[in-house]
Amino acid sequence: MPFPHRVRSAFLCAALVAATGCSGHDPHAGIVSSAAMEIGDCHRLELPEELYNGSDVAPPVPCNEPHQTETYMLTRYSGPIAAHRERPSPEQLVKEIDRLCDYRPIRPYLGAGPMDGQWGVAIWGKFPTRAEWLRGDRTLRCDLLGPTLVAARGPELTVPLRGIMVRAESAVVRRCRLGPADVTCAQPHDVEWVEPPVDLPPGRYPGVRRVARLAEEMCRVNAANFVGGPLRGLRLRLEPPGPDRWRRDDRRVECWLGREDGAPVVGTLRGGLAR
Amino acid sequence: MRRERVLTAAATGLLWAGVMLARLFTGSAIGLAEQGDGKRLLCTLGVANRRPWDANMWRFVYPTWDPHTWYGETCGADGSGETYHSTQVWLLWLAKQLTGPLGLPGALDLRALGVVCAVGVGLVCAVFTLVLPGRWWVRVPLASGIGLIYADSAFAGFFVSPFSEPAALLGLGLLLAALLHLLRRRRATFGSLLMVVACALFVIGAKIQLVSFVVPVCLAMLLPPHRGVTAARMWGPVRWALRRTPAILACVVLVGSTSYYLTQQPKRQTEVAIYDAIFGSLLHDNVSAAEDLRDLGLDPVLASAADTNILSPNSIATTEHYQHFKETVTPVAIARFYLTHPAAALRLLGWGLEGVAHPGLDYLGSYPVGAGLSPGAKEHRIIVYTTLWGVYTAAPALLVFLWLGVFVLGWLTLRTGRPTWKERAAGRLAVLVPVMIWTQFWMVALGEGRVEATRHMTYVTFLTAFCLPLTALCVLLLIRRARPRPDWRHALTPEESLRLTGKDSYAEV
Incomplete structure (x- = not known):
């Protein structure tokens, strides 16, 4: 039996409303703001999409659990780039990471002495989200990215990097x-x-x-x-x-x-x- | 609606759903590999792709997606995290519900999407069998011709992929059928208008580039006057408008919803597209690059960044010129530039035609890792249209003649003899489809340029393929009308009629 006209129209109207698009993803659930991150925090960014994303507000994980980066320094964007009310393009923000994430605190952070050379760790920056930037947050998180031990798993660490050079676990770096x-x-x-x-x-x-x-x-x-x-x-x-x-x-x-x-x-x- | 017609439609739909299932899954399942942009849509369903870190994702299909929690901007458009909206999410949601019952691994397996889309193709074919004019032996082959487009290797891979194309392609089929349904009557009804608006919104909501369909769809809705609305004594234009009040309202809804949808789209995508349109297209192999940059209000020194993308090491996005570039080059500025530079517009036309003339994405593999085929292997299970496309691959300019030819055929179908309303609908659609093609073609050409032209021109290619069954229909209608058909009722005398029918009186006749 065909649907009455009204039922058909109601169904189509509902479809129209829904067609404007909505999703069940809540980007704010369980997040930790960029400003609340601390030195020594470990971050699980197990997927390339997470690692290569400019911002990271996922809650830190214990450093003895699998993770990809560890924060060794926190700084702030400054100068003309920080003056933008809206967050500039990620390309511009990433370029600043090279300048602002100082390499000099890395060896002291790792606990490296004159006979300890670190290898396989890279500087990895994370900037605030668009909303955080709009609220005035200019925090730049400088992380150390762990080495890749298994190609299929990508970069991964299961130990904290802070002071690692005085421990046997330092073999990893x-x-x-x-x-x-x-x-x-x-x-x-x-x-x-x-x-x-x-x-x-x-x-x-x-x-x-x-x-x-x-x-x-x-x-x-x-x-x-x-x-x-x-x-x-x-x-x-x-x-x-x-x-x-x-x-x-x-x-x-x-x-x-x-x-x-x-x-x-x-x-x-x-x-x-x-x- | 006659029972025979419904049964024929159901049988055609079932047949094509079966054909699609067989061509997608017989032997090894096929699909389409991705370039890393599949996540932006599927992450909204709380899943992440199951693949090794060092996976060759351009070359192999990784159909299984596991549950995953995405935080902040990690779910959304690459580079900005802005939420990516598409009606494709609905099909993916259905696929997610089907993944477990079908015995597929993970929280969402794209092979389940293949099943959903196979049913969708069946639905499109069934609807066309219902609304096409003619006897069953005309409607079924024509609807099958449309089913064959979906089954062709140029399009079928999308149905097992994380892209937005499945919703757009299926929606486009339904939109064309809804337009045919709207135009096959002398007067429009609320139901037919709503169906057109719903299908149009579904299609546009699948992919932002399809916003170009607003113009031809609104034109179509304004063609027939509305049933039951009379304004006989009014002045011409007022009468015209009054008789189309529901259609005008439908256009307002369509334009309003589309405008709202446009405002919700990630700005980052527009930024990347504008960059590509200038550095990937306009400056590509351009001897007058410096002059063109000056005409656009940019520093000619930027010509050195020709053929870069926004992420390239020598991209201007990291230089002090970028802010000025962003403020100066807008979609309107690009359109104005091409309008005033016909030579550049011709180059754009050439790239666009090349994109349409080469269906299928050769750089993305079709098979999962377990299929045992070499990386990047492409499937060629059904290549009817792809084979026909050999003509256009050799001479892309012929596409323009095909589009023009379909338009003229549609016009002739409307103007030759005294066509019925159903026949008129076919003619009107044949006039409308080239308009849809042109608006979409230039939308893509201006917005994306030559970068990934084949992928972005997918809908132009699809509509061009649709032109073939449409041409067959128009030709058939014209031939039928051109053939002399004696009216025997008038030619015979009453006595002869009685004799031929073997009846004794008119009462029996």
């Missing part, structure tokens, strides 16, 4: 190599970067053998300091500068340390770390 590929020391690797690298004394290029001998001597001292004892069962691998690099005033020797048998390992050789 130390530089190692598996064959020619750079990896973090929390992944299987055959050699580990020894910090600090060695700079040979200036002067004329002394020849391949002398450079190798000098590099070996200096790296051995650094490596012994790095592991905090004799290099038993360990082997140095050196990358000294050749004449070309030397001519460009690059006299740096990269010192790498691995097991004598060459077997891949997981973890760091750095000595004196808390377990």
Whole structure:
């Protein structure tokens, strides 16, 4: 039986009203404002869409749970860009991150000493939402983005980065190599970067053998300091500068340390770390 | 409505729903990969795509979406987080409800959307079988011709994708059928007007670029006078308007709702589109780039950013020029520029025609990872229209002749002989569709330029494909009218009539 005209019209009217579009998503549910974020907070941004979004108002997560970034610094947008009443384009805001998120507090935040080189962490900024900007919030959150250990999972951390360099967990942000590929020391690797690298004394290029001998001597001292004892069962691998690099005033020797048998390992050789 | 007509429509609808299900799911399911913009719509349903971080999402279809909580601006238009509105959400909501009962994984599986859309295609074919003029052997093949458009590889992939296209394509089919229904009577009714407005709003609500349909749809609604409204003694224009009061009200509702919808659209999308229109299109391979920039009121130095997008490392969005660019270049300024620069408009026309002439998105894969096919493999299960398109791929300018031809055919259908109202409706639709094509074509060309022209011209391609069954219908009507049809009732004498019918008296006849 056909619908009466009125019923049909009512149905169509309802459709018209609904056609203007609405959704069940509430963007304000459970959020934490940008201004309420604190240094040391860890942030779960597990999807590329969340990581690459300019603002983040998701509640922080405990740092021993999977997360992607950790806040090491909070600052504010200043100058002409901050004067805009409406939030400027994300491209302009991101450009300012390079200037405003200072790299200098990173090493102290990580607890890095002279023999600790951090690797695989990147600066990642988050700016206020449009609504927050309109309300006058100019907070710029400077985070550290963790390294990618498993390609299919993307960048991910399960430990706090604050003071990590004095703990064995720091393997996750130390530089190692598996064959020619750079990896973090929390992944299987055959050699580990020894910090600090060695700079040979200036002067004329002394020849391949002398450079190798000098590099070996200096790296051995650094490596012994790095592991905090004799290099038993360990082997140095050196990358000294050749004449070309030397001519460009690059006299740096990269010192790498691995097991004598060459077997891949997981973890760091750095000595004196808390377990 | 006659029972036979309804049964034929139901059978045609069922047939095409079945064809769609078979072409989408037989063997491995097919769909369309995405470029990362699928989230903006599906996130509103509280789901996130299940795929590895390093997934090759342009090359493979990842149809499963898991429950996920999106905070703040993470759900919405890329770059701004403004809420993205589309009536496609309704189809996705239906798919979400069906995912579990169909035994599919996750909270929402796009294969369930494929099922919903297959039913939708069946519905469109059924409705066309109802409203097309002619006997069943005319209506069923023509409705099947329309079903074949949806089933073609150029469009079918959208039905298992996170894009807004399924709602727009299905809505467009229903809108065309509603227009045919409105125009097939001498006078409009409230029901037919409401159906047109509802379908038009559904289509425009699916994708903002379809706002161009407001003009041809309003023109169509204003064509027939309304049933029961008389104003015989009024002055011409007043009488015309009074007899169309409900249609005028419907136009006001359509324009008002569309305007409101426009204000709700993410401003970021317009910003990106304007950037592409200038740097991706106008400045592309342009020997007079500096001059054109000056005519637009911009610094000629910006010519160095030709072929960049807003996210490019050398995008001007990060320079001090950008604020002035944003304030100076508006959609109106772009339209004015092309109106006063015919050579540039011709280049735009060429890119647009190229976009229509190459159906299907070659850069997006059709198969899920598990199908065992190479990355980016495309499906070609039904390619009737795609094959016919070979003509236009070779000579895109022929499209203009097709559109013009359909318009003329429609006009002839209206003007030749004494067509019935149902036949007139076919003629009017054939006149209207090229208008819809042109308005949509220029809307896209001016708004998006040559960047992703094939994707943005999807609806022009769809309407162009629709022109083929429409042409067949008009030709059929014209042939029928051109054929001499002797009226035997007048040619025979009463005695001869009695003899031929074998009756003894007129009472029996």
